Structures are given as structure tokens and as C-alpha cells.
Amino acid sequence: MEDPWPVVVVGAGPTGVTAARLLAVHGVRCVVLDRWPAVYPRPRAVHLDDEVCRILHRAGVHEQFAAISRPAEGLRLLGPDHRVLAQFSRGTTAGIHGHPQANMFDQPRLEAILRRAVADDPLVTLRGGVEVTAVRADGAGAVAVAVTDRGSGERAALRARYVLGCDGANSTVRTQVGSRMRDFGFAQRWLVVDVDTDAAIDAWGGVHQVCDPRRAATYLRVGAHRHRWEFRLLPGETAAAVSTPATLRELVRPWTGDVPFEALVVLRCAEYTFRAQVADRWRAGGVFLLGDAAHLTPPFIGQGLGAGLRDAANLTWKLASVLAGGLPDAALDSYEAERRPHVTASIRLAVGVGRAMTRGGEVGDLLRRAVAPRLVHVPGLRARVLDSTTPALRPSALRRRRWVPWSRAGRLCPNPVLGDGRRLDDVLGSRFAVLVAGPVPGEVAAEARRRRVVLVPVEPGSALGRWLGRGGARAALVRPDRTVMRTGADAAALLRAAPALPLRRVPHRGPE
Template identity: 60%
Template sequence: MTARVVVVGAGPTGLTAAILLARHGVECVVLERWESVYPQPRAVHLDDEVYRVLGRLGLADAFAAVSWPCHGLRLLDPDLRVLAEFRRAPGAGRHGYPQATMFDQPELERLLRAALAATPGATLRGNTEVTGITQEEGGVRVEVTDRVTGARDTLHADYVLGCDGANSLTRTAIGARMTDLRFDQRWLVVDIATTADLDQWEGVHQVCDPGRAATYMRIGKTRHRWEFRLLAGESGEDFRDLGRLHPLIAPWTGDVPVDELEVVRVAEYTFRAQVADRWRDRRVFLLGDAAHLTPPFIGQGMGAGLRDAANLAWKLAGVLDGTLPEGVLDTYEAEREPHARAMIRLAKLVGTAMTAGGRFGDLVRRVVAPRLPVVARHVLDSETPPLRRSDLVVRPRLRRSLAGRLCPNAVLDDGRRFDEVAAGRFAVVTSATPSTAERTAVEAAGAVLVTVPVTGEWGRWLRSGRAGAAVVRPDGTVLSTSGSLARARETLPLSGSSVL
């Protein structure tokens, strides 16, 4: 069997990559060792930047129906008294979605699988164990075994995407190794289902206790998540009995009878910070947990994988259809690795700031956190760092620029949002009125011209980057900015320019 792209792993990252590729006209096969969605919850949070990726897949409404907007963050001392509270504004942010959303991962994966099944050119093969990945001249050979019948098969692909998790066989196949960023903590993760009203504030509760750090959050209409740092000598098995588990969650469940609390899962996790030393070997790429592992303190683990998929899919599709040179694939790791590393550092910092320092640390948090606007801004702002310079991020070294940042998914004059108009294509954004010739030239380069309002959010955005026009990539990232529409058009990769 042959396919343009083989995706190893049908988690959120692999499914997202496959759907995006297929929508760009790239035939792909997703290989998954399990038949159905893994039933236990894992990831529970995403921000509006990642929500925007789901929106591009056509899943925004369906996801909204099974998710729960998060109201912010509350820091608690060891006695559960409020140290500081950071509330998020209700409603959609600059990307058209809530800035923080809680969800149940199995429900999200079911939505993604349904979307994959409805996408021509994408195929999912369950109960399929990948046993070998070998690069050959002009392609990759993937050896598989059917876990039900034991039958063996060989697939041939132009490219392989390894989305096969922390214990990635794909990573081993290309000789990549994880670099340890020095973070290793054991935590107890508890998921409870109940129809009872816990009468708790519906944001994230972070207990800043060096003795027993803890987190509580509501993740759905009837679902709740707790995380407790395990002490020396403890293990997850110690808390599988509800009698021992209940004292940990009782401060939040209050008078709710124990028989009204359904234990969905009790598991021990080791939170790690790691990044692969390389994310690509010729025609094989690593994405998601195969490339990086993030402590959960800022809820960016799964989101980082979806960012990987959104970054790579359109580039790979462009190379396969001949509209982009093969060299653009070098920008994947160049852009995503520093971003993932920055988010891991932030997660480590937040985790340390919330839980370290003993009684002195509690005093500092109580006195300082509520009084520093910069703290609130960093806690509540969902914008992540810009991508670093690459052949597809043309940013001046000494001048502020929008390049590398996501453009807003704000409303245009006709009532549509940017992503609906751009529709996965390159776009030139300008507040100037274009001539017919300018519009024709942009369209001839395979891009769409988007005229935005001079005032409001769009006007503020362009002025913040001192730009008259911006070239936006299919993933929503700004490639370049300039003072005029004509100069912006010259940086379109599809125009035969010298950008690449």
C-alpha cells in the first residue's frame, strides 16, 4: 500500500495533522495500535490559539458543546484561603474563542475521529502496530502488524509523521533522543464524575502548598479534575480506595455523599520537561509528545502538539503539490522547537512559583501576587511567544514587528472572521483600499487579499506593528510586514520572490 503521508498515532496531534493534510489534498493514512479512543481523560485544557486550530477543522461548534470555559485562576494557601484571584473576561478573545477552555480528551478525540472519517483522502487504520520505519531513496517504508490477526503489511510513503507519544518508536527509528530539562515530579491525577453541585468557583484552584501542592478544576458539566503532588513513599495505588482518596478531595466536595461521586480515574503521573534533540531526519518528522514533554502547570501539553500539526501540515502539503520548495520543511523545527522550549520553561517557572519556598514562599505569594499587574497580565494573557526568525518568519532584528505572531481572527466588515476568508491560504492583510491591479496580482500569486477596518481591533493590531500591510501564512502566523501593499506582496512565497 502507498500513501503520500503516513501518520503514526491517532491522538489529537496525529488526527489534526491528518485532517489538515487531507484538506490540502494530501492523501494520508493514520496508523493506531488501538481500535477505539482511549477512554481515560488526560489533557483537559486548551487556549484560544489552539481552539482556533479546531475552528479551522470545522469543529468549533461541536467542541463548544462538550467543553467548559474557564473563569481564570485562584491561588490558595495551604489552608485553602485565597491568596490571589485572576478572573478572565467572559466571552471570546482576539481569536474568536474563549481564552481558556476545559474539556474531556476522549470527547475531543471522538470529534476528531469523526472529522477524519468525513474528510476525503484520510484513512484511519486501528489495531495496527507499527514495528519498523526505514527510509529509502525517495520515500519511507513502514512495517506494520495487525494486532487482531497477526498479519503483517508494508506501507510506502513519501513522508512519515511520528505522533506516537512519549515512548515514540518513530523517535527511536530516526535516532533522536530526549534532552532532559531537569524537571521530575510525581503527581496523583483524579477524575470524578458527579451530578451534584460542588458549589465551587469555576476557574482553576491552585493550592500553593510546598507540603502537598494541589490543583482543582471543573472540566465539564459533570466532570471534575484534581491533581495532588505525591509525597515520598506514596504511590497512585495508595489512593485507589475512595476511603483514602476522599480526604484529599473533601475540601471541594463538601457535604456531597461519597456514593454520589463516581471515580473515573485515579492514576500516578510523572511530570517531566523534555525536548527531542532533533525533530526530523530527512522524510520523517516528530510531533507532539514524541518531540516534547511539558509539565502541566500552564495547560500546554496537548496544545503544543496541535501547534506542531498546524505549523507543519501546510508546508508539507505545499512541498508535495510543488508550490513550495522542499527547503521550507527546515523551518518546522527551527520555529517550533524554540517555541516549545519557551513554553516548557514557563511551565516550570509557574509550577515553582506556585508551590516552592515553604512558609516564606506563601508570604511572598500572599503579599506580592495580588498587587502586581504584570502577574495578572501573564496569568491571563493567552498569547504565546512569537516564532523565531526563519525563511518563513521575516522579522527585522532591531525593530518591533508582527512577524512570527498570530494575526487576530477578528471580525471583518462583512461579518466574517479572518480564518473564514483566508480559508487555509496565504493572505495579504491591509487597511488600504487596493486597486484592481493589486488585487489581481495577489490572487495570481495564489493568495487572498483581505481588507480590514482602519479602526477597532484590526487597526490597533496593524499600528502595534507599525505596519501598513502584512503577509499571513496558512497557519495564521505573520510571515512579514511592510509599509505598503506592494512591498508586502513581494514577500509572498508563491510569487517567486527571494524570501525562501
């Protein structure tokens, strides 16, 4: 019996390919299987925040992503008549995480960048045009994956230590392991319209949200020539009826003004049902669910795709450590323990925002007209509305419980510019790190080198020093996903808590 692949990834969307790339960064071989022979060409996700941009940095594609994305300027709330109720403006320069807080982009272009990255990596094999039909434990400590070539009909079987189900909302992997979606009772039908045009559309550069109980709408400038509109469909209304040129012309006119509709090239006009769901089980033995296979998020806070990339960042380094013998297999249970509550909080927030902007009928409309203009004057609210910071991870085997509310454990460390001009993420790479305030004893530095842990001395008055001090700690152990695993006063003790990770190497590509 041939040796199994360390990891088989099912699905070559952004979550699956990012997972493959991060596994390769840690020196883990994998094969990615996808039913499409190339990048799916239709635009879908359009937003990633600064926390998720750090994941793209670790995947080695942040510069390419920056070249195809544009920072968004905030949020504007509009009434049904398109008068501005409130505007929350943000800067477009890099924030605490080293990237702009809101970044608009075209998903197929991001996918092409990710695929080029894995195509150049000998640790990743990408097979398109194949259908995964079955996933099951093979009784010999591995997972069997049945695959059918969509062109020839030829069948094959792969064996894997671990399988990552990144195959979307209609996940075959989720069905195979018997996991079911838990519904949060939110479903809205929307028409999504993507447009390309050379015409000058003179619209503010942030997100426009029309708060209208009858026809809620969203507008986003995605790029120099790309624009997106989303319109809520009325009960009984068909997408076909709203998609006619005459109807679309009237729907987009508040933004396009005198620009002729004929100057707009409609790339996509499709109905979507925005749902809020979370799978009841994310792991079954050696099989894991990631991205839309594990959760569906309404788009109102722009966290749908980002949640999938967070899944990949959370799980891949743990898999690498288990495969290298640095962690026991049971440590992989921390993936669901950490990610499921985190994404559930994001989904609940998205549902709440969606309902606040679209429900309530005439009474709700009157309340929004009365309340929204006053929101910008509430102390601290502007910062909260624009803040991209997500909640701390729940405690797990790989995230120490916080004993004080200001503890840094479970949160992302910042990514400031260091004294040598580099950002922290450039120094940390894909390894564990210990940030230490003040001088570092020689024996601690030697132990860090032996364990291949990055040791970062922190000046007390620097951005990192102030961050540590406000957290009541002198040192912090930072995981490869940039989450603070634990803090304390003893850097040596934190070093000893860092699990082993494999060395990056390039072996034979493995079973074909």
C-alpha cells in the first residue's frame, strides 16, 4: 500500500489554495482537488480586512494582492431617498496590522495570484477537472478519497493522513462526514450586479448602504473600473424581472447619474440568497471543514471569504506541527474550539447589522432617519463602526485562558514597523515567536535558536512595548497565525511551551 499524502485539500477556491500554500510554507506536501479546470471566472467576494491581509502576507502574495486591491474609505448610511443619514470615514493607509483596514478586490484576480503561487511550489500538486465522490476512513490510519475525472470518467483513489473540505456551501465532504448546517434563521434574496466601465462614476469611495425596508441596496467601488451593486429582491419578485436593462438602469441611476447605461458592461447579474449557517461538526477523524463548507455569513460586515482564510491560517500550522511530531493529534480539536465561536460571533453581528438596515417597515425607516444622523456624535462609536478588530479566540489546548480582561492571549499581536525598518511579520515568517520586553539573557537567546523560535527584543517605549505593557506582561508567545498563545514574565517558560514545526524542505512530489 502506497504511503498517503500528508494532506488532501478538496476545493481550489481561495480557502483551499491558501491552505495549500500555508501548508507548503511549513514544509508539508499536499494535493488540491477541484471540479473546475481553472479559476472560476465570475466575481464573488470583494472585501478583505487588514487581519486577513496578514494571512496573504504569510502566503507570500501580499504585494500582488496590494497591486489589485483598493482601500475603502468607510461606510455611508443612506435613506430610501439616497440622502446621507450618517457617514463613517476611515483613512486608507496601513493600520495596526500593517495593511489598510478595508480592501476591495476582484475575487478571480486573487484566485489567479494564489494559483500562481502554488503552481511554482513543488510541495503542492493541483488537479482540476476532477470530482470527489467519497471520503471515508480506510481502516489503516488514513482517509480514502474517491475521485472521478470529469472529462474521461476515469476513477481513482487517494489516501491521506488528513483531508481538508474546502468545497463550498454545497460541500460533498460535509455530506460525507455527516455534518449538518445549523441555521440562524436569516435568509434574504438579493440581486448582485457586477459592472465594468471606463466611464467616470462620481461616487464616494466607501461602502454605500441604502437602509430601505422595501428595496435595501449596497454599492461598492471594487476597483478603478469595477463596481458592484446589491439590491434586495421583494417577496415574489424574480431576478429575471429585475435584471432587464430598463430596470437596472433605474436602480443604478442614483450612483451613475448622467453616465449612459450603455457605457456599463454588466459582468454578472445573479440572484443570491444570503444565509447565516454554521456546521454542527467541523472535524470527523482526519477530515476537517473550512470556509463555506463550515459556515455561511451574510455579507453585511464583509467577513465571508475572510472567515475561510482565517480557518486556513488557524489549522495549517497545527497540522504541520502534528505531522512533525511536535503536537499530538488531539491538539487539532483546538481548530473547531477556537474558530467556531469566532465565526459564530461574526455571523451574529452580520445578521444584526443586516436586520437593522433592512427591516422594520415604515416604523423602522422612521427610527433609522431619527437615530442614524446622531450616531456619528456618540463618543467612541465612529471608531467601533470602522474597527476591523475581531474577537479574541476562545481558550483551547493551544490558547491559554485569559485571567484578566486586558490580557493579550487569544488576540492577534500588532504588526508595527521595527527599529530596522521591517514590519514584525517580515521578521516572524512562519515560525513561533517570543516577544520580550527589555534585555534578553544569553541562555534564553540560545534556547530560542535551538528551538527555531524567533526571539524579538522589545523596547519598552516602542509600539510593541506599549502593547505588552497594556496587557500586563513582559513577554508573549506568538503562534504562526499571529495569535498570542500565552503571556507572562518568564520568556524561558514561554519558549518551552512552543510546539515544534517542520523544516521547509522540497522532497519528491509523492504519490501521483
